Amino acid sequence: MLAGYSLGELGSIMAMQGFAGLILFSVFVLMALGLAVIFGQMGVINMAHGEFMILGAYVTFLTSKLFTTYLPQAFGVYFFVAVVLAFIVAGALGMLVEWALIRRLYKRPLDTLLATWGLSLILQQVYRSIFGAREVGVDQPDWMMGAMNITNSIQIPINGLIVMVLTTFIAIGVYLLIFRMGWGKQVRAVMANRAMAGAVGIDTERVDRITFGLGCGIAGIAGSAFTMIGSTSPTAGQLYIVDTFLIVVFGGAASLAGTIASAFAISQARSTLEFFLSGSMAQVIVLLAVIAILMIRPQGLFVLKVRR
């Protein structure tokens, strides 16, 4: 399959496909960050994570419609407003879900998985009832559609760059919150021993709710980014959930750097392979490779050895 390409050409292909995959990579990173917070820190499997992303995408879609109707002169910046709104809406729904559902199931992780699957079905139907089954697309302002020329053969799309920068900020923010400030310590304390954490004065319910909301909010931002590469439909989120879970597991559930590195590896491998193979085969090969590596290192790539 590599026949006919020189090494230099291969390098260019990698680079171009790499930049083409920039937004996909960012969506993956954001999705995975949200999941890493929820799964890695809380141990909760949220099968509705994709639906939270799609919620963010619909919020972005609505925001763009509002701007075209009422504030056409400010349309150029609607995306940034949409990102904030997507975070707030998805985060609020996340906190509601935690309160209504997740907190009853902390001792039964596999059951959480099933209950959140039920939730994802309900959300899909809600989207379908409100927005219809058809895909909706979002218009992007002209200035974001352009590209920056780095060399003659390599161009970087502006929207990709913006999403990249946004992702970087969020990743740094999550890192600071979880590993540099007291918050992460509280979350881990609650996970390790709920009763004891409560006894030493941590408001465990609040910690759970905010952590879950945060993870869902980040998924909402992923949805905003998603509108730039795909059309939003009620079931679009489902396509991302398996990949995202594999990214988180592959990177080592508790490691943010691992999550980002594995999102990079997986999205790049996929977009590079897609150049040579059909999209479906590229996906199959990447998934199989991830599983094969996980069999060699089931704890993920970036987990330290600890006494169990």
Add this chain to the structure above:
Amino acid sequence: MTFLTRKDMLWFVVLALVLLIVFPLGLETFRLNLFGKYLTYGFVVLGLVLCWGDAGILSLGQGVFFGLGGYCMAMFLKLEASTPAATKIQSTPGIPDFMDWNQLTALPAFWQPFHSLAFSLVAVVAVPTLLAFGIGLAMFTRRVGGTYFAIITQAFAAILTILIIGQQGYTGGVNGMTDLRTLLGWDIRTDHAKMILYFVNAVLLLGAALLSHVVRRSKLGRILVAMRDKEDRVRFSGYNVAHFKIFVFCFAAALAGVGGAMFTLQVGFMSPSFVGIVPSIELVIYCAVGGRTSLLGVIYGTVLVCAARAAFSEAMPQLWLFAMGSLFILVVVAFPTGLAGVYRTYLDPRLDRLLPWLGRGRAPTTATVERPMHAAAME
């Protein structure tokens, strides 16, 4: 040791009566065929009772094994339907139509053995079992369990679906293998054939339920429950825990394969829409609704949910997802023991008072393995 208590026996006979007499008498052929289809999922949920309910291993990829069994059967039927005479308008007669549409000019090598019914029937069980063995060996010897295992089996469901859809020249793609006609010359599309296939399926399912019961009643069954509870203790009692997990995963896969084959025979086609993530997780839900530790409960649960779905989606399709989603949440949060749990809490004690002779003949030291598992510890 008594292997069937009187009460077990009673409920088994009731199930047999329902499947073999009530359904065939009460339903017209079209509906009976539908119920036959639902019952093929029964094979999968029986396996899930042992795998998930007892051993605490949640597989979100049972559709893979169901699908593989179904595809093995479909390949045989497709070849039989693709005689050179029947396909003479194709540019390459004698190969399945979808191959011809995809410019294949010869039957691929892995299709060749499926000319033989004996081989195909073996493959129906062997292919899913071997795949389960491979996955199990790789996962369980490395102590991948709990949610990780669930996610990875789900990835397999995604992979197989993508593969089937992507390789349409070899698999029939997204439409699946359709237009299956005869089994050794016997037309499976007639009402009469459908009736017979329904009974074959029902009897096989009853047999599978009995077999599962035997396995659960053995010491192996108790070891599965023990593993769910305290895996380390089992290991430090001298058992190779991985072997037991591999066994129960393979057992569930083999049953699912049989279910898939019966599905193909009764419905007349097989497609990737019965393989992927969504159908796989639905199978788990059928199991949860019926009561994940009750062999008979899950069969009733499956039939009930499927029948409800058919009724709903005919009448109010948009409500179906709401109903299904709420059902999941309700069962998981409020009734983790499912229908069987409701029966045990409310009906069983009354039954004991009503028919005291049923309670006798109970094996003295058998555990109630029917409690829901709480935390399947995360690795």
Add this chain to the structure above:
Amino acid sequence: MQTSTDYLLAVEGLTVSFDGFRAVDDLSFYLDRNEIRVIIGPNGAGKTTVLDLICGRTRATAGSVNFKGHELTKMREHEIVRAGVGRKFQTPSIYEDLTVFENLEISYPRGRSVFGALGFKRDAAVRERVEQIARDIFLADHLDQLAEYLSHGQKQWLEIGMLLIQDPALLMLDEPVAGMSVSERKKTAELLHRVIQDRSVLVIEHDMGFVEEIAHKVTVLYQGRVLSEGSVARVKADPKVVEVYLGH
């Protein structure tokens, strides 16, 4: 002079590090046949880790554990058990969803392969042995009860019974009397005295009264190393031990 193979258990140069932290550091000790050895030491000294290393729950970074000629560091957990090493965990580790009878039956050393377990028959020999053990552990009247409903002390006894039914040559107990009421503790001590006949026992215990009662020899661990070893009297007199442990 004995060679290491004359001992039942010879631990030599045993080391394990987690992320560079040496929880057990170049540890050596030898256990005679029918010897009762108690390991004491402050929290975090690596006591439980030593048991984990011997029974294969944790893999050693370096060193060897020789048991009756078997190199345990190269064996898997169930193989170590089958070679004759029994391990009791610190918190009672029993199958709550099964009855007392079934708990003991699962521990009965027969039918341990998949198909062996499928074909396992609950015959008279099994019943008799289970009932005999149940009498030993004061649970003869609780055979049909779900283990979940036992008291904390009864759960500890059940786990000891699950080890006894395997008749291990080496029995390892991690704080067997911790968290017990006074009467339970007395009964447990009585049970342990019977249990430890005719086999080697490795016990982790904090209760010095209990230690003095049973120990042939004591090994004091501190920061993953042997601080002192010998008879109870000698160890208690050792100024180093007094300083880091007993003095508190």
